[in-house]
Amino acid sequence: MKLSTKGRYGVTLMVDLAMYQGEGPISLKSIAEREELSEHYLEQLIAPLRNAGLVRSIRGAYGGYVLAKTPQEITVGDIIRVLEGPITIVEDPEDELTYLWEKIRDAINQVLDSVTLADVAERKKSGGDNFMFYI
Template identity: 70%
Template structure:
C-alpha cells in the first residue's frame, strides 16, 4: 500500500488543526503557506474530511476549519481511510494461495494497528526529542 499525496497532505491539514485545537478556525491558506502546498489541492482534500465529520467549516472573515472532535478521538487511520479508501497492501487477497494470503493479512493488520493506535494528539505533540536515541557528548 502506498499512501498518496491525498493521505499525506490530509494528515498535514489535520495535524495543523490539532495543534491549534481550541484556538479557533484555521484557514487552508495559512496551512498551505506554512507547508508550501497548493491551497486549491487542500480545498479538494478538506471536503471529504468535512463529509466524514472529522472537521467543521466556519464561515466569515475570520473563518476556516476546526476539528469536529478532540484530537485524541481522531486516529491517523480515520483520516487515511477517508482519503485513500480501505487499507490493503494487495488487491484481491481472497484469490491468493493460503500462505501468501496469510502474509498479506498480517501486513494489513500491522498497518491498521499502527494507524488506528496513533491519534492526532500523538502526531500534533510529536517532536524529534521523542525519538532521540543518540548520546549527548559534552566537551
C-alpha cells in the same frame, strides 16, 4: 503500502488543525502557507474530511476550519481511510500466502489506529524527527 499525496497531505492538514486547536477557525490559506502545500489541493481534501465528520467549517470573514473532535479522538487511520479508502493488500486468489498478507494488512491498520492526531502534533511541536515518519 504506499500513501499517496492525498493521505500524506490530509494528515499534514489535520495535524496543523490539531496544533492550532483552540485558536479559532483556521483558513486553508494559512495552513497552505505554514506547511508549504497547495491551497487548491487542500480544498479538494477538506470536503471528504468534513463529510466524514472529522472537521467543521465556520463561515464568515474570520471563518475557516476546526476539528470536529479532539485530537485524541481522531486517529491517523481515520484520516487515511477517508482519503485513501480501506487499507488492502493486493489479493490473488491463487496466492498461497493469503494469511500472511492479511496479517500485514491487520498490522498496518493497528498502527494507523493507535496513533492519534494528538500524538503526531506533540511530536511535531517537540521538534522530533520528521513527524510523517512517526506513522
